[in-house]
Structure formats: C-alpha cells, structure tokens
Amino acid sequence: MKRIPVAGPSITAREIDYVTQAVTSAWYGDAGMFHGRFEAAFANHCGRRHAIALPSCTSALHLALMALDIEPGDEVIVPDATWIASVAPVHYVGATPVFADIDRDSWCLSPEAFEAAITPRTKAAIVVDLYGSMPDWDRLNAIAAANGVALIEDAAEAIGSRWRDRPAGAFGVMSAFSFHGSKTLTTGEGGMLVLDDEKLLERVQRLRDHGRSPGDTMFFNDEVGWKYKMSSMQAALGLAQLERVDELVDGKRRIFSWYREALSDWNGGKLNPDVDGLYNSYWMSTVVLDSEIGVRKEKLIPLMRQEGIDVRPFFYPLSQLPAFRDTPEAAIARDRNTVAAAVTPCGINLPSALSLTRDDIERVASALKRLTL
Numbered sequence: 001m002k003r004i005p006v007a008g009p010s011i012t013a014r015e016i017d018y019v020t021q022a023v024t025s026a027w028y029g030d031a032g033m034f035h036g037r038f039e040a041a042f043a044n045h046c047g048r049r050h051a052i053a054l055p056s057c058t059s060a061l062h063l064a065l066m067a068l069d070i071e072p073g074d075e076v077i078v079p080d081a082t083w084i085a086s087v088a089p090v091h092y093v094g095a096t097p098v099f100a101d102i103d104r105d106s107w108c109l110s111p112e113a114f115e116a117a118i119t120p121r122t123k124a125a126i127v128v129d130l131y132g133s134m135p136d137w138d139r140l141n142a143i144a145a146a147n148g149v150a151l152i153e154d155a156a157e158a159i160g161s162r163w164r165d166r167p168a169g170a171f172g173v174m175s176a177f178s179f180h181g182s183k184t185l186t187t188g189e190g191g192m193l194v195l196d197d198e199k200l201l202e203r204v205q206r207l208r209d210h211g212r213s214p215g216d217t218m219f220f221n222d223e224v225g226w227k228y229k230m231s232s233m234q235a236a237l238g239l240a241q242l243e244r245v246d247e248l249v250d251g252k253r254r255i256f257s258w259y260r261e262a263l264s265d266w267n268g269g270k271l272n273p274d275v276d277g278l279y280n281s282y283w284m285s286t287v288v289l290d291s292e293i294g295v296r297k298e299k300l301i302p303l304m305r306q307e308g309i310d311v312r313p314f315f316y317p318l319s320q321l322p323a324f325r326d327t328p329e330a331a332i333a334r335d336r337n338t339v340a341a342a343v344t345p346c347g348i349n350l351p352s353a354l355s356l357t358r359d360d361i362e363r364v365a366s367a368l369k370r371l372t373l
C-alpha cells in the first residue's frame with residue numbers, strides 16, 4: 001500500500017533547468033544573477049517595492065523585529081495557535097511574547113483578542129495567515145494604527161491567498177514567507193522578507209550581512225550583524241517555482257475541492273475557513289472534528305498513520321508547549337484563549353502534498369469517515 005505523504009512539492013523540468021543553470025553559471029561576477037530576478041518577481045507578486053531572499057522565514061521575522069528596534073521590555077502579540085517559528089524570533093530579541101486568541105471562523109488572530117492584549121508596552125504584532133487562511137486585516141490594521149502597533153505578516157503558509165483582493169504578503173509593514181520543503185512554493189529551505197519602506201530595507205540589508213552597508217566592497221563592518229543569505233541554487237529553484245505559482249496554488253485548491261466533495265456526506269467536522277473576503281490557497285487541507293465526536297488528534301493521528309496516511313496535528317497553542325508553559329504570559333493565555341483551546345485539540349492537517357491524486361484523497365476521506373464513526 002502506497003504511503004500518502006502529508007506535504008511535498010511539485011518539481012518540473014523548469015526547476016531542474018534553472019538550478020542547473022545556477023550551479024553551472026552563477027559564480028564569479030554572476031553569483032547574484034538568480035537572486036535579483038527572484039526578488040524582483042517576488043516583490044511584484046506581493047505588490048511590494050522590495051523583497052530580500054533569506055535562508056528561512058524564521059530569519060525574516062528575526063530581521064523584521066530587529067529592524068523595528070524591538071528590545072527587552074517590549075511586548076509582541078502573536079496568535080496562540082501557530083508554528084513556534086512565528087514567536088521564536090520574539091525570544092531572540094529578548095522581547096516578551098503575548099499570546100492572543102484566534103478567531104473561531106478564520107483560525108487566525110482575533111481582532112477583539114488583539115485589541116484586548118495591547119498594553120503601553122506593545123510595540124508589534126506578528127499576524128499569521130494560518131494554513132492559507134487570513135484574518136480580518138482591515139480591522140487589525142485599524143486597531144494597530146489607533147494604538148501605534150507595527151504589524152508584521154507571517155505569510156509562510158499563505159502564498160497565493162488573498163484578502164479582499166490583496167495578496168498575502170501585502171499586509172503590515174513587512175511580510176515574511178517560508179520556502180521550506182513542505183510549503184506551497186519551495187526552495188528546500190528558504191524565506192523572503194517583503195516591504196516598502198527604504199529605511200527599514202537599508203537596516204535589514206545591513207543586519208543580514210554582518211553589519212556591512214549595502215554595496216560595501218572593503219569588508220569594513222559598521223557593526224556586528226547576522227549572516228542570513230540564500231544560495232543561488234535556491235534562488236533559481238524559487239524563481240522557477242514562482243513562475244508556476246498559479247499552477248501550484250491551483251493544485252492546492254484542487255486537493256481541497258476533492259476533499260470537500262469526498263467529505264460532503266460526512267458530518268463529523270468542519271474543513272478550512274471559507275470566510276467573506278478570503279481567497280484561500282489551502283496550504284494544508286484541515287479538518288476540525290466536532291467536539292461531540294469526542295476524538296482528539298492524539299488518538300486519530302496514529303490510526304491514520306497505521307492506514308499509511310501521514311497527517312499532522314493542528315498546532316498546539318503556544319501557551320501549552322513545554323517551551324513556554326512555565327512563563328507568566330502562557331499562564332494568562334491559557335485562562336483567556338478559549339477558542340484556541342477548543343479548536344486545536346480536535347484538528348488535523350490532511351495530506352496536501354502537490355503530488356497527490358484524486359484516488360489518494362478518496363482513500364484519505366474514507367479512512368477519516370471510518371475512524372470517526
């Protein structure tokens with residue numbers, strides 16, 4: 001029986017051709033030939049002025065926080081339900097993460113919870129487009145502007161999604177993407193930071209290149225920085241993927257529509273958000289089981305794996321992870337974030353790899369139905 005993978009890319013002759021060109025020719029004076037093309041095309045895709053190719057989304061978020069001068073004593077609001085990479089950079093700069101609740105319909109940061117979590121120490125919020133869904137960006141922007149809070153968009157899971165016709169990557173002062181092998185558009189490992197502001201751009205460029213001013217050829221460092229760069233082979237792979245981005249997003253949306261059909265006669269739970277104004281790129285087709293069924297993810301996941309079907313748990317609330325559990329912020333969040341506590345225990349990400357066929361999806365759907373009877 002074929003194992004059904006949970007995530008994975010679509011690679012064609014175009015990707016192989018570009019990477020071959022990079023490994024053959026992107027050296028000496030041409031070392032940056034693919035970076036420039038990838039960054040320009042990516043900025044254009046997001047409707048941003050600038051894009052900076054990086055080794056990961058984690059490094060992009062770290063640079064964003066540093067460029068905004070977020071320091072110890074500052075608070076940064078993050079949604080409680082997300083991958084730890086959304087919040088780890090808050091820790092890197094020594095600031096305090098504040099875990100706010102998610103919205104029941106979008107699974108993303110709740111505007112009410114965001115507003116309630118703001119204090120005089122709040123400097124920024126990292127807003128996550130979870131599993132391809134997007135929050136109510138209009139309300140988040142209005143609250144942020146009224147309170148002087150900078151929004152950073154974590155769009156790692158949302159390339160191709162749109163909110164009221166604006167693409168993921170166009171929101172907040174800066175947006176961060178991941179090209180990890182599991183993501184819709186991949187470079188194996190990689191990331192991108194997109195932004196409009198020239199001063200922030202200059203700061204990010206200096207910080208990511210060992211404190212050198214952009215264009216420095218004298219190896220004369222102004223300060224100690226970080227080394228956050230992408231290789232030319234990755235940039236070539238990313239450019240090829242970006243030229244196929246509509247096809248990649250269509251593939252994710254097709255997988256979701258196959259699930260929706262195959263599960264149309266199933267009453268056991270609910271699929272990804274379909275809120276007003278959202279065009280969802282469905283990075284991961286996901287189900288949240290009805291609580292009456294009483295099946296938690298810890299029980300269902302091993303049963304699915306026994307059937308040769310790889311699934312993942314809906315992220316645990318950050319405030320429940322051993323990494324944060326004993327902090328005062330996590331204790332407050334566990335009392336306050338009732339939606340994250342209700343949604344996450346019964347959620348699983350279904351296989352959403354771009355290589356999957358309709359037969360694979362039907363096999364997953366029938367196993368899910370059988371195991372949740």
Ligand SMILES: *Cc1c(COP(=O)(O)O)cnc(C)c1O
Binds near residue numbers: 082086179
């Ligand atoms: C994948 C992911 C990241 C981290 O991306 P890396 O490229 O692995 O650093 C950050 N945030 C979210 C929401 C993600 O899904």
